[in-house]
Amino acid sequence: MIKFNNTAVMNFENAMRGARNPLNSWARSDSSYDENGNFVFGLNDLDLAKRLCQAGNDHRKFIRQIFISxxxxxxxxxxxxxxxxxxxxxxxxxxxxxxxxxxxxxxADFSTDHMTDEALDTMKVMVESLEEIRLKYMETKDKALWYSLIQLLPESYHQMRTCTMSYENAIAMYNARHNHKLEEWHTFCDWVCELPYFMELFPFIKDGKQAE
Structure with a gap:
């Protein structure tokens, strides 16, 4: 199980201004913002962005300045x-x-979506045991009980993190993980593909090709 909330993508305008620095072509920039404050690529800017992305890592430095939270x-x-x-x-x-x-x-605090019935029964016993230890710790504050919780905690336990990365990080993760055996990585890659303009910048990943 993996969930994504509060996705925000930022800094398209500044990234594209930087992309035009090498040829001093700022006058050709034609992007804007819609009534909701969302960045909208103009035809000129999108054409440049796509050509730079398709040219490879050395040419698409601007996507390192498109940030995701x-x-x-x-x-x-x-x-x-x-x-x-x-x-x-x-x-x-x-x-x-x-x-x-x-x-x-x-x-519900644990990922159990791919467990066998036997494994799920074992997990239910584990959760009950953890809760018993937790209650004893709350009564006694015995540090050994706290350690027991930490050391018994299964790796299927859910943790939430607020993450920031760039579009360069996102395409690198996609390339490395889109065929991974963990379903969570497939869900992650699906989320990446739904980011604003991601598929326009990397249309060739539809064919299973890597964005080198």
Missing amino acids: VDITAPIYWWKEYDTYKVGTVANSTSTMHKIHSKPFEL
């Missing part, structure tokens, strides 16, 4: 893979260490 809720096992992408990304997470005991454990 999003709240992602995902299991710890997915976050361990996401943490590979440290360059150019930032994330502030909800605190497991400080808040693990602050609410009752529920099955």
